[in-house]
Structures are given as structure tokens and as C-alpha cells.
Amino acid sequence: MTARRSALARIFRPRPDPRDGLRPLWHRVVGASRDPSWYADGHVADTVSGRFDMIAAVLALVLLRLEAAGAPPEHGVHLTELFVEDMDRQLRETGVGDLVVGKRIGKLVAALGGRLGAFRDAFAAGADPALLQDAATRNITLIEGADGIAIAGLLRTYQAELARYEPDAILAAELPR
Numbered sequence: 001m002t003a004r005r006s007a008l009a010r011i012f013r014p015r016p017d018p019r020d021g022l023r024p025l026w027h028r029v030v031g032a033s034r035d036p037s038w039y040a041d042g043h044v045a046d047t048v049s050g051r052f053d054m055i056a057a058v059l060a061l062v063l064l065r066l067e068a069a070g071a072p073p074e075h076g077v078h079l080t081e082l083f084v085e086d087m088d089r090q091l092r093e094t095g096v097g098d099l100v101v102g103k104r105i106g107k108l109v110a111a112l113g114g115r116l117g118a119f120r121d122a123f124a125a126g127a128d129p130a131l132l133q134d135a136a137t138r139n140i141t142l143i144e145g146a147d148g149i150a151i152a153g154l155l156r157t158y159q160a161e162l163a164r165y166e167p168d169a170i171l172a173a174e175l176p177r
Contacts, residue, residue: 022078024173032176032177033055034054037177044140049141061159066171080109115139132152133152134148
């Protein structure tokens with residue numbers, strides 16, 4: 001009986017969540033997105049949409065840095081899953097019902113993917129600041145009348161600072177700001 005119980009315990013034992021090691025990085029991404037300079041100096045709207053946009057922007061820059069450094073792709077997958085998990089929880093806390101959460105999460109993941117593509121293209125273009133300004137203006141909610149120049153400059157600076165971090169340091173939740 002003991003051998004049977006032991007075998008069943010091994011089979012049904014909860015497995016560790018592979019995302020647990022990246023939770024501190026996810027929390028650091030969220031913290032970095034709340035840096036007041038994005039809002040004061042970058043003219044990002046301090047609204048739910050603006051705050052989401054900055055979380056997605058910082059996460060996109062981190063994912064692009066890990067990708068460029070050749071980090072294993074599962075790190076990006078797990079970070080994206082943590083993003084989804086957190087956004088799901090946030091939506092539910094604000095009263096969004098089960099029937100709508102899936103659609104909203106799909107839109108939020110698509111928004112993250114859009115930022116990844118836009119920022120990847122803008123940074124691949126190198127010295128053309130107009131591409132990053134256009135990407136920032138299209139993907140980040142700015143205060144009325146802002147043109148995107150300031151936030152594009154802050155994103156470029158953050159990307160350059162992030163490029164100085166080795167993947168292991170990033171995975172250990174070391175980020176600029």
C-alpha cells in the first residue's frame with residue numbers, strides 16, 4: 001500500500017511553475033513602467049490606457065533585448081504568460097465578466113504583439129528617429145497635444161540602457177529605472 005501511495009503521490013504532485021523564476025522580472029517590468037518620467041517627461045497619459053501602454057512598451061523592450069541577446073525563447077513565452085495572467089486578474093478585479101475576459105485578453109496580447117513588431121522595426125532602422133516616434137505615437141496613449149517626440153526619445157534611451165544589461169542580469173530582474 002505504501003508503494004502505491006508513493007507512486008500516486010509522485011504522479012499527482014503539483015509540478016513547479018516554470019514561470020515562478022521570472023515573476024520578479026515581471027514585477028520589475030511593471031515597476032519600471034510606473035516610473036514618473038514616462039508620464040511627466042514623455043507625455044504619456046496617466047490613465048488606465050496609458051499605464052497599460054507603458055507596461056506593454058517596457059515588456060516589449062525587455063523581450064526584444066532578450067531576443068537580440070539570444071536568450072532561450074521560453075523566457076519570452078513565460079513573461080508573456082505572466083503578462084496575460086496579470087491582465088486577466090486586473091480585468092476581473094475591475095468587474096469584467098468571464099464571457100468578455102477572453103476577448104479582452106486577446107486584444108491585449110495583440111496590442112503587445114503590435115508593439116513588439118513596431119519597436120523591432122523602428123530599432124532595426126537604426127538612426128531614423130521618425131520611425132520610433134511614429135511607433136510610439138501609434139502605440140502609446142499620450143496626453144492631448146503631445147507629438148511623440150519625447151516618449152520616443154525616452155524609449156530610445158531605455159532601449160540603449162537595456163542593451164548594456166546581460167540576459168542573465170535581466171532574467172534576475174535587473175532593469176534600468
